[in-house]
Each structure stands twice: as structure tokens, then as C-alpha cells.
Amino acid sequence: xxxxxxxxxxxxxxxxxxxxxxxxxxxxxxxxxxxxxxxxxxxxxxxxxxxxxxxxxxxxxxxxxxxxxxxxxxxxxxxxxxxxxxxxxxxxxxxxxxxxxxxxxxxxxxxxxxxxxxxxxxxxxxxxxxxxxxxxxxxxxxxxxxxxxxxxxxxxxxxxxxxxxxxxxxxxxxxxxxxxxxxxxxxxxxxxxxxxxxxxxxxxxxxxxxxxxxxxxxxxxxxxxxxxxxxxxxxxxxxxxxxxxxxxxxxxxxxxxxxxxxxxxxxxxxxxxxxxxxxxxxxxxxxxxxxxxxxxxxxxxxxxxxxxxxxxxxxxxxxxxxxxxxxxxxxxxxxxxxxxxxxxxxxxxxxxxxxxxxxxxxxxxxxxxxxxxxxxxxxxxxxxxxxxxxxxxxxxxxxxxxxxxxxxxxxxxxxxxxxxxxxxxxxxxxxxxxxxxxxxxxxxxxxxxxxxxxxxxxxxxxxxxxxxxxxxxx
Amino acid sequence: xxxxxxxxxxxxxxxxxxxxxxxxxxxxxxxxxxxxxxxxxxxxxxxxxxxxxxxxxxxxxxxxxxxxxxxxxxxxxxxxxxxxxxxxxxxxxxxxxxxxxxxxxxxxxxxxxxxxxxxxxxxxxxxxxxxxxxxxxxxxxxxxxxxxxxxxxxxxxxxxxxxxxxxxxxxxxxxxxxxxxxxxxxxxxxxxxxxxxxxxxxxxxxxxxxxxxxxxxxxxxxxxxxxxxxxxxxxxxxxxxxxxxxxxxxxxxxxxxxxxxxxxxxxxxxxxxxxxxxxxxxxxxxxxxxxxxxxxxxxxxxxxxxxxxxxxxxxxxxxxxxxxxxxxxxxxxxxxxxxxxxxxxxxxxxxxxxxxxxxxxxxxxxxxxxxxxxxxxxxxxxxxxxxxxxxxxxxxxxxxxxxxxxxxxxxxxxxxxxxxxxxxxxxxxxxxxxxxxxxxxxxxxxxxxxxxxxxxxxxxxxxxxxxxxxxxxxxxxxxxxxxxxxxxxxxx
Numbered sequence: 001x002x003x004x005x006x007x008x009x010x011x012x013x014x015x016x017x018x019x020x021x022x023x024x025x026x027x028x029x030x031x032x033x034x035x036x037x038x039x040x041x042x043x044x045x046x047x048x049x050x051x052x053x054x055x056x057x058x059x060x061x062x063x064x065x066x067x068x069x070x071x072x073x074x075x076x077x078x079x080x081x082x083x084x085x086x087x088x089x090x091x092x093x094x095x096x097x098x099x100x101x102x103x104x105x106x107x108x109x110x111x112x113x114x115x116x117x118x119x120x121x122x123x124x125x126x127x128x129x130x131x132x133x134x135x136x137x138x139x140x141x142x143x144x145x146x147x148x149x150x151x152x153x154x155x156x157x158x159x160x161x162x163x164x165x166x167x168x169x170x171x172x173x174x175x176x177x178x179x180x181x182x183x184x185x186x187x188x189x190x191x192x193x194x195x196x197x198x199x200x201x202x203x204x205x206x207x208x209x210x211x212x213x214x215x216x217x218x219x220x221x222x223x224x225x226x227x228x229x230x231x232x233x234x235x236x237x238x239x240x241x242x243x244x245x246x247x248x249x250x251x252x253x254x255x256x257x258x259x260x261x262x263x264x265x266x267x268x269x270x271x272x273x274x275x276x277x278x279x280x281x282x283x284x285x286x287x288x289x290x291x292x293x294x295x296x297x298x299x300x301x302x303x304x305x306x307x308x309x310x311x312x313x314x315x316x317x318x319x320x321x322x323x324x325x326x327x328x329x330x331x332x333x334x335x336x337x338x339x340x341x342x343x344x345x346x347x348x349x350x351x352x353x354x355x356x357x358x359x360x361x362x363x364x365x366x367x368x369x370x371x372x373x374x375x376x377x378x379x380x381x382x383x384x385x386x387x388x389x390x391x392x393x394x395x396x397x398x399x400x401x402x403x404x405x406x407x408x409x410x411x412x413x414x415x416x417x418x419x420x421x422x423x424x425x426x427x428x429x430x431x432x433x434x435x436x437x438x439x440x441x442x443x444x445x446x447x448x449x450x451x452x453x454x455x456x457x458x459x460x461x462x463x464x465x466x467x468x469x470x471x472x473x474x
Numbered sequence: 475x476x477x478x479x480x481x482x483x484x485x486x487x488x489x490x491x492x493x494x495x496x497x498x499x500x501x502x503x504x505x506x507x508x509x510x511x512x513x514x515x516x517x518x519x520x521x522x523x524x525x526x527x528x529x530x531x532x533x534x535x536x537x538x539x540x541x542x543x544x545x546x547x548x549x550x551x552x553x554x555x556x557x558x559x560x561x562x563x564x565x566x567x568x569x570x571x572x573x574x575x576x577x578x579x580x581x582x583x584x585x586x587x588x589x590x591x592x593x594x595x596x597x598x599x600x601x602x603x604x605x606x607x608x609x610x611x612x613x614x615x616x617x618x619x620x621x622x623x624x625x626x627x628x629x630x631x632x633x634x635x636x637x638x639x640x641x642x643x644x645x646x647x648x649x650x651x652x653x654x655x656x657x658x659x660x661x662x663x664x665x666x667x668x669x670x671x672x673x674x675x676x677x678x679x680x681x682x683x684x685x686x687x688x689x690x691x692x693x694x695x696x697x698x699x700x701x702x703x704x705x706x707x708x709x710x711x712x713x714x715x716x717x718x719x720x721x722x723x724x725x726x727x728x729x730x731x732x733x734x735x736x737x738x739x740x741x742x743x744x745x746x747x748x749x750x751x752x753x754x755x756x757x758x759x760x761x762x763x764x765x766x767x768x769x770x771x772x773x774x775x776x777x778x779x780x781x782x783x784x785x786x787x788x789x790x791x792x793x794x795x796x797x798x799x800x801x802x803x804x805x806x807x808x809x810x811x812x813x814x815x816x817x818x819x820x821x822x823x824x825x826x827x828x829x830x831x832x833x834x835x836x837x838x839x840x841x842x843x844x845x846x847x848x849x850x851x852x853x854x855x856x857x858x859x860x861x862x863x864x865x866x867x868x869x870x871x872x873x874x875x876x877x878x879x880x881x882x883x884x885x886x887x888x889x890x891x892x893x894x895x896x897x898x899x900x901x902x903x904x905x906x907x908x909x910x911x912x913x914x915x916x917x918x919x920x921x922x923x924x925x926x927x928x929x930x931x932x933x934x935x936x937x938x939x940x941x942x943x944x945x946x947x948x949x950x951x952x953x954x955x956x957x958x959x960x961x962x963x964x965x966x
Contacts, residue, residue: 315552315670377625378618387614390658391553394666399659399690406655413651417628417644425632425640460550467552 006057006066009049009074013111016041020104029100035089038103042082045110049078056472062183063121068472070118072321072465073249076328077117080242081110083332084234086444093232093345095144102142106238109135113246117253122172122182122207125250129168129210132246133161136239143232145345153230160223164213171206174199188257201264208254214247216295217302218276228295233345236291237335240298241328248305248324252317255309256473269310270401276303277408285415290338290348293415294331297374300412301327307405308389311396318470319388322463326373326385326455333370333448337363341435350419354428360435364423366445369452371416376409381455388463485545486530487559487609490569493523494576494605498598501591509590513580516594520577523605527573531954534566539957541611549614553665554672558612563958564810567951568608568730568737571817574940575729576601578933579722582825585832585930586634586720593634597722600626604730608737613661613673616742620657623731624650627715627723634720636831637778642718649711653701657738660694663687664746678746685749692750695743696758703735704791706765713784721828724780728787729821733813736794740806744798748966751801758799759882763889765792767896774903779830779837782907783823786863789900790816790871796893797878800885803956803963808877810955815870815944819862822937826855829930833923839907844916849925853912855934860908862941864901870944873952 004011019041023029053071058064085106094102112132119125141154176182178200179190194200209220216224228236255269280300287293305327308320340363341356342348357364373382386409390402437445455462497519504512534542541560549555561569579597586593603623610616624647631643665673668681683691697708704712712732716724744751751758769789776782790812797809829852830845831837846853862869865876875897883890926934944951 372625378621383618383621387658387662388553391662391665391670394659394662395670397666399663402659402662403655406658407652410648410652410655414644414648417647420628421632421640424629463550463552 003057003059005052006055006059008052009045009078010111010114012045012048013107013114016045017104017107017111020100020107024100024104026100031091031096031099034099034103035091038085038088039082042078042085046075046078046082049074058120060124062185063124064115064118065120065184066118069253069321069469070249072469073117073245073324074114076245076325077110077113077242080238080245080328080332081106083336083444084238084242086440087237087336087339088234089438089440090343090345091232091234092343093145093234094142098142102139105135105139108132109139109238110242113242116246117249120184122175122184122187126165126169126172129214129250130165132243133165133214136243137161139235139238140227140231142235143230143345150230153226157223157227161213164210164220167206168210171203171209174203175207178203184253184257191257195265204254204265205268208251211247211250211254212272212302215244215251215302215305216299217272217306218279218299221276221280221299221302224299225292225295228291228298229289229347233291233335233339233342233347237332237339240294240335241332244298244302244331245324245328248320251306252309252320253473255312256317266310266312269306270398273303273306273310274401274404276300276306277405278303281408281411281415284412287415288349288351290350290353290419293350293419294334297412297415298331300408301374303408304386304389304405307393307398307401311392311398313392313396314467314470315395316389316392317473318463318466319385319392321466321469322388322459323385325462325466326381329448329451329455330370330373330380330382333366333445333452334374336441336444336448337367337370340437340441343436350422351426352432353419353422354426355432356423356435359432360437362442362445363435363437366448367423368420369449371420373452373456375413375416377413379456380452381459382452384456384459388459483543486526487543487545487561490523490526490530490573491559491602491605491609493519493526494598494602498595498602501595501598504591506589506591509587512590512594513584513586516580516598517577519598520573520580524573524577527570530561531566531570534561534954536563536953536957539563539961549612553614553670554674555614556612556672556674557615558674559609560611561609563954563956564740564962565608565737566954567810567814568733569605571733571814572601572604572608572730574936575726575817575821578821578825578936579725579729581933582725582828582930583720583722588634593630596626596630597726600630600726600731604726604734607734611675613665613675613678613742616738617654617658617661620734620738621651621654623734624654627719627727627731630723631715631719634723635718636720637717638714639718642714646711646715646718649708650702653698653708653735656694656698660691660698661742663694664691667691675741675745683747685753688747688750689753690750692743692747692754695747696739696754699735699738699743700761700795701735702732703739703795704732704765704788705735705795706761706768706788706792709765709769709788712788713781716784716787716824717778717780721824721832724824724828725821728783728824729817732787732791733817736791736798736809736813739795740798740809744966745962751966755799755801759796759886759889762792762795762799763886763893763896765789765795766893767899770896770900770903774899774906777839779827779839779842779907779911780824782839782903783820783827786900786904787816787820789896790820790863792896793875793878793893796882796889800881801963801966802881802885803959804877805881805885806959806963807952807955808874808881810959811948811951812871812874812878814951815862815874815941818937818940819859819869819871822855822859822862822934822941825934825937826852826859829926830856834920839910842911842917842920843914844912845920846912847916848920848923851931852926855931855938857908857912858938858941860904864904865897868942868945870941870948870951872945873948
């Protein structure tokens with residue numbers, strides 16, 4: 001009976017979804033009440049997840065593994081969810097009649113992703129990934145701006161998503177065929193002996209495709225720019241932060257358990273990483289829409305993260321975990337600014353940021369630090385993340401890969417600087433009104449600024465934590 | 475390695491570093507419209523840094539040499555990162571230079587009106603990075619501070635700059651960060667080859683890397699830092715950036731920031747990869763010589779005062795590179811001394827031009843002319859700087875250039891002689907600029923402009939004083955430098 005303690009965070013998000021389900025049954029819900037409930041529940045969810053972070057054990061006939069690695073990612077997920085809910089005070093981009101459903105789907109999606117990071121059996125993985133995906137398929141077309149519908153984006157996302165799922169389940173069948181098991185632990189034992197067989201490689205790669213799709217790694221990225229642009233700002237934030245965490249966790253787990261160093265797999269991952277970084281950064285240069293730009297930058301960041309993962313070493317995995325955390329913080333900081341500046345829920349063009357340093361100094365500073373972090377400039381957390389990832393890669397001797405990564409970081413700096421230039425240097429053509437920043441958002445910006453610098457300069461404890469998490473991998 | 479008493483002393487290096495970071499934070503909390511208060515606070519923090527650095531310079535024990543004022547704490551355990559600050563004969567003059575240039579630079583910006591608070595806050599962030607690079611003995615921190623010192627350049631130039639400021643700012647930032655795209659892999663490569671458990675410079679040095687590793691790492695570090703040191707052919711960002719930047723930023727940038735590049739080559743490249751240096755020294759000397767000659771000839775053709783100084787900087791930084799590449803005591807002594815002398819000299823150059831430009835709104839040589847009759851004091855600053863640039867005796871740079879050329883001609887006879895020719899050309903163009911700008915027909919357009927008031931002249935007088943002081947008493951600086959260079963060269 002005690003074993004249920006391991007499952008408390010997930011149970012919490014089930015009940016959170018239920019609460020919003022009950023809200024959705026009512027004809028009319030006070031917007032403020034809904035928001036306050038969501039923030040409180042999100043905060044409690046974060047506290048619960050942190051409180052149960054030190055649990056470890058197995059559940060459901062060993063299909064569900066609770067270890068430090070999964071719990072750390074659950075904390076990231078809960079944190080991301082809390083932040084996204086926090087930024088939903090207005091929720092202008094979403095049809096007002098669907099706000100309860102919006103929060104319900106966010107809770108379900110978080111639940112699915114929490115289950116995903118703990119799954120240790122292929123079918124459980126598949127079910128969790130679908131649970132979170134279907135919630136997102138519904139969240140994306142919820143957007144309404146002055147009567148416009150955004151169904152097209154939703155359908156596109158759905159079509160590409162189910163195709164990726166089909167690839168994945170096909171890959172899983174290959175793995176099952178080769179190893180005669182769906183349990184990751186068994187597969188990890190058998191796979192190194194059969195890794196040279198084409199069927200095993202194909203199975204592994206096809207399964208990874210599913211995760212790469214979620215992570216928007218080149219060439220599985222094509223949905224990202226359209227979905228980022230088409231979804232409501234808050235939903236994009238959720239996809240860009242929390243959802244990326246789950247995908248990163250799964251790629252780490254999956255590549256990790258393939259164990260034996262198949263040079264074919266490593267070479268494939270190196271190729272994907274280089275392509276993803278280069279493609280994402282080059283295309284981002286020409287973007288005018290800030291969310292689209294961030295979509296391409298996210299493709300590049302998936303490539304950086306993959307550098308840490310393909311080292312197949314403990315330091316590599318821990319650096320990828322750290323990078324994921326850094327990415328969560330920086331990306332949320334940038335999206336918070338987008339949500340605040342685009343009050344009516346529209347998409348934000350880069351030039352609309354003009355004069356932001358006067359309209360709201362605190363948001364401008366948050367944006368600048370967030371973007372410098374994404375570009376990997378010290379003393380922000382993004383630099384420390386890149387530093388750790390590259391250090392792990394050089395320990396394995398991938399000098400050229402690191403140089404390519406650094407050149408990409410320089411390219412990326414160009415377009416981040418363009419955004420910063422808009423916020424700090426350009427004078428607006430038509431005077432934009434000052435941005436309303438309430439006390440809560442101001443406090444949140446402060447927290448993010450401090451977090452970005454603190455994690456950049458004092459990484460010791462967090463590095464130790466991510467290393468412990470990487471050690472707990474099977 | 476060090477006694478507990480040494481560890482327990484007052485952490486003066488951290489105090490110097492904090493004088494800039496605390497200064498920045500204090501400035502950030504002052505309301506933006508109280509510009510006068512902001513300037514006063516800025517100047518007092520710069521003065522504090524100057525006093526601390528002077529005391530440090532005085533308190534450094536030359537007889538004992540080696541690392542002093544050591545502060546060393548474990549920072550990130552699993553990677554072996556240490557918070558490790560110390561001074562020796564090489565970085566001590568650099569710290570002094572930084573504090574002098576910051577103090578005088580802040581002072582020369584007293585007339586600034588536009589976005590004052592942000593300007594000084596960013597300047598302090600930049601200088602925090604510079605101090606950090608000069609005092610850190612841990613590769614991780616050197617890189618962190620190095621990047622911290624680079625990125626404030628972008629807003630500083632793009633907001634407060636002049637000619638083609640956005641182009642200049644973007645070019646400079648991307649060039650310099652492309653340089654760090656080579657430095658970081660170089661640092662991490664050495665770390666990984668050293669077993670991946672320490673970033674401590676001296677622990678890594680003691681490991682002794684294989685020749686191949688040293689060759690690979692040295693060229694990465696050389697190219698990466700060489701961009702910042704404006705080594706030919708990676709110099710093109712430098713004149714453009716200087717021209718675009720506002721006065722104090724030009725001063726700090728040409729005076730101090732470019733030294734970071736040469737310092738990085740010396741501190742990281744040469745210390746950790748002596749065999750790599752031996753292998754690449756030929757290339758280094760060649761590029762440096764081309765830089766000296768090229769900078770002088772291109773400078774000859776310029777009509778913009780700031781471009782003239784920009785190209786003369788390329789030429790002078792070439793001398794630093796040439797001195798380093800000789801791998802002799804005299805050569806490296808001269809190179810380090812030249813870093814100091816050139817830093818003070820260019821700061822003086824830019825502050826002199828800054829005043830002229832602020833009043834006349836032009837820095838084109840043909841538009842000026844005869845300035846020494848309307849503003850003799852302002853002109854004299856430029857002329858002193860020009861003499862220092864030529865290397866006239868009694869100026870600090872005379873000794874520096876002498877040492878560099880003595881050892882260069884000995885080690886690389888042909889290149890050394892070409893470099894000397896470059897020096898002659900640079901003397902020619904300096905004198906030509908002085909003649910055209912300050913002598914000749916008096917231009918009535920500028921007749922109404924007042925000369926520098928004493929208050930604004932003071933920082934420039936300080937710079938002139940420093941140049942002449944170390945020109946008359948070079949031993950005060952050379953003894954310090956030598957205390958580090960002699961053991962360094964014997965370990966090569």
C-alpha cells in the first residue's frame with residue numbers, strides 16, 4: 001500500500017484535472033476565481049512534486065520507475081506548468097467559454113508527461129506520450145482572436161503528430177521483435193548484444209523519431225514554426241517549456257539504455273545534432289515574428305541538447321539535464337515578456353518591441369537576459385548549460401562538433417541581438433502604450449532574472465543534483 | 475603551496491572586482507534623472523578601484539615574485555572549477571592599467587546627457603569583466619569574465635556611438651564572439667586532455683600536454699584571442715568599432731579590452747602550450763609583422779582622426795604580438811610593457827579626440843587644422859599621445875618598443891627589420907596627422923571654441939603623467955614584469 005506514495009504527484013494532477021472538469025460543467029465561471037484556483041493548484045502541485053522528489057521505487061509490475069532522474073524532470077514539469085498557469089491571468093487569446101477546459105487540458109497534459117518520464121515499459125511510454133499529445137492537439141486550435149479560427153494549425157499539428165506516433169509504434173514493434181520484451185530493463189540487457197543488427201537499429205531510430213518529433217529536432221521540426229505561431233501565446237509557452245522537458249527526458253532515457261556504444265547510432269545523432277543546430281539558427285535569422293523565431297531557435301537548442309546526450313556518458317546526460325533546466329528558465333522568461341507585451345493575445349512582431357526599455361524596463365531586462373541566456377553568454381544559466389554540454393563532448397573527444405556548436409552559438413547571437421536591439425535601441429514609429437505590468441508579474445520577472453544569473457554563477461549544487469539524477473538512470 | 479596566513483589576509487582582488495560590480499548595482503538603484511549623482515558615484519567607485527590597484531602595485535613584493543594575494547576556493551566540485559584570483563608580474567600592470575583607464579574614462583564622460591544611468595552601469599559591467607580576466611587563474615572564470623567584458627560593447631556602441639554605430643557594434647560583437655567560439659573549445663579541450671578534473675591554470679600547466687595537443691590548443695587559443703588583440707588579418711572590426719564607439723568606450727576598448735587578447739595568448743596559450751607556441755611562433759611573428767607594417771600604411775591614408783588611431787592600434791598591437799613570439803625575456807618584457815604603455819597612450823589619444831569631436835562635431839582631418847592656436851591644451855594632449863605612439867624617448871612606449879625590437883631583430887632578423895620600417899612609416903603618419911590637424915592655417919570655423927576647462931583636462935593630465943612617469947622610471951614597471959617573465963621564459 002505504501003507504494004502509492006510514489007505516485008502522489010501524478011494523482012495530484014489527476015485531481016487537478018477533475019477540479020477543472022467540474023468547473024467546465026458549470027454554465028458560467030468567474031474568470032478571476034478560475035485563475036486563482038489554477039494558480040493555487042499549480043503552486044500546490046509544484047510543492048507536492050518537490051516534496052516527493054526523493055522517492056524511488058517501481059510500480060505497476062515494474063512498468064513504472066520512480067527515480068531521481070524522473071523526479072527531477074517532474075519538478076521541472078511542475079515548475080513549467082505553474083509558470084504557464086501563472087502567466088494566464090488574462091488569457092485573451094483563448095475563447096472565454098473554454099477557459100475551464102484550457103486549464104483541464106493543461107493538467108492532463110502535465111499528467112501525461114509526468115507519466116512519460118517515469119515509464120519504463122514501451123507500451124506505457126506510448127500511452128503516456130499519446131495522453132499528453134492529445135491534450136496538446138486540443139489546446140492548439142483553442143485560439144480565438146477577434147473571431148479568427150486557428151483550426152488549420154491544429155490539424156497540421158495533429159496530422160504530423162499521429163504520423164510520428166505511427167513511426168514510433170512501428171519502431172517499438174521492431175524492438176520487441178528483436179529483444180522479446182517491452183520492459184526497458186530487459187531490453188537494456190539484451191540490446192547491446194544485438195545492437196549491430198539492422199532491425200535493432202531501425203527499431204531504436206524509429207522509436208526515437210517519436211521523441212525527436214516532440215523535441216522538434218531537425219528533420220522532425222516542420223510542425224514547430226507553424227504551431228508556435230498559430231497557437232495562443234500561453235499554449236506556445238507550454239509547448240516550448242514543459243513539453244520540451246518531457247521530450248528531452250525521454251531521449252536521454254532512451255539513448256541511455258541503448259547502452260553499448262553503437263558507432264552508427266552515435267554518428268547518426270551527431271549528424272542530426274549538427275543539422276538541427278545549423279538549420280534552426282540559419283532559418284531563424286530571417287524571421288520577423290518573434291514566436292516563429294523562437295520556434296527555429298528551439299530547433300537549434302534541441303541540437304545543442306543532443307550533443308550532451310550523444311556522449312553516452314554520465315557527465316553527458318547530467319549536462320543535458322542541466323541544459324534542459326536552463327532552457328526551461330530562459331525560454332519561459334522570453335515567453336513571459338511576449339505574453340505581457342501582446343496583451344490582446346496577438347502574435348508579436350520583433351519591431352513591436354521597439355522602445356520596450358522605456359515602456360517597461362523590467363520586462364526589457366528580463367527579455368535581454370533571457371535572450372543572452374539562449375545565446376549562451378555568461379554569466380547567465382544558458383552559458384553554464386552550454387559549457388557543461390561542450391565539456392562533456394570534449395571529454396569524449398568531439399572537438400569538431402564543439403567548434404561547430406560554438407560557431408552556431410555565434411550565428412544565433414546575431415538574431416538574438418536583433419531582438420535586443422529592437423527592445424533597447426529602436427524608437428517606436430507609432431508610440432505604443434506603456435505595458436501594464438502588475439505586481440505579480442513584476443515579482444515573477446525579478447525571480448526569473450535572479451534565477452538566470454544565480455544558476456549561471458553558482459551552478460555547483462545544481463550540477464551535483466543533475467549528476468545524481470544521471471547516476472540514477474538504469 | 476600557501477600558508478594559512480596568506481589565505482587569511484584581506485581579499486583585495488575580490489575587493490577590486492567588487493568595486494565594479496557593487497558600483498554597477500548602486501548605479502542601477504539610483505533614479506535615472508539624477509545624472510549628476512550617478513556620475514559622482516561612478517567616479518568614486520572608479521577612484522576606489524584605482525586606489526586599491528595602486529596599493530596592490532605598491533604592496534606586491536618584487537623580490538619574492540610569483541603569485542601573491544592568492545584567493546582560491548573550490549567553486550564547482552564535479553568539474554574542478556576554482557574561484558582562483560592572484561597577481562604576478564604580468565597581470566599586475568594590467569590591473570593598474572585598467573583602473574587608470576576606467577578612472578580617467580569615467581571622468582571624460584562628465585558631459586554625457588543621453589541615458590546616463592545605463593551608460594555607466596554597462597561600463598562598469600564591462601570593466602568587471604576586464605578585471606576578472608586579468609586576476610583569474612582559473613580557465614573557466616577567465617572565459618566567463620572575458621565574455622562578460624565583450625557583450626556590453628554592443629549596447630555601448632549601438633546606443634551612444636557615432637559613425638555607422640549599429641554596423642560597427644554588430645561587426646565588433648560578432649567578430650569577438652566568433653573569437654570566443656574558438657577559445658571555449660580550446661579551453662575545454664585542454665581540460666579534457668588533462669583528465670577533466672581541474673580548470674586551475676597552474677595544475678594544468680604542471681600536467682604537461684603532449685605536443686600534438688599543444689599545437690591544436692595553441693592555434694585555437696591564438697586565433698580566438700588574436701581576434702581581440704586585432705592581429706592581422708582579424709583586425710577589421712577594430713578600426714570600425716573604435717570609430718563608432720563613444721569616447722570612454724573607445725578608451726576602455728582600445729586601452730584595455732584589446733590587451734585582453736594579448737594577455738589571453740600569453741596567459742593561456744603560452745603558459746599551457748609552450749611547445750605549441752614554439753611550433754606556431756613563426757606564423758605569429760609573421761602576422762604580427764604584417765600587422766605592424768599594414769597598420770602603419772593604412773593609417774597613412776586615413777582622413778578620420780579615429781581611424782588613424784584605430785590603425786595605429788593595429789600596428790602597436792602587432793608589436794605586442796611580435797614581442798611575445800620571440801619567446802625571450804626581453805621580448806616578452808617589452809610586449810607586456812607595450813600593453814601597458816599602449817593602453818595609456820590610446821586612452822589619451824581617444825580622450826583628446828573625444829574633446830575635439832564633442833566641440834567641433836567633426837573628426838575629419840581636412841576640416842580641422844590649426845587647432846593648436848584655438849585650443850592649445852587640448853591639442854597638446856593629442857600631440858603627447860602621438861609622440862608616445864612614435865616612441866620618443868622619455869615616453870613609456872619608448873622602452874617597450876626598444877625591448878621588443880632588440881629581441882625581434884635578434885630572433886627574426888628579416889621580419890624585425892620590416893617591423894622597424896613599419897615603425898618609421900607610423901612615425902611619418904603620426905607627424906602628418908599632427909601637422910595637418912594642429913598646425914598650419916588656423917581654421918576660423920573653430921575660433922570660438924573654448925579650450926579644455928581644467929576639470930575636463932585633469933583626467934588627460936593624469937594620463938600624460940603616467941606616460942611620462944613610466945618613461946622616466948621604466949625600472950618601476952620592468953622590475954615587476956621581469957619578476958614573472960624570467961621564471962616563465964626559463965620554464966619554456
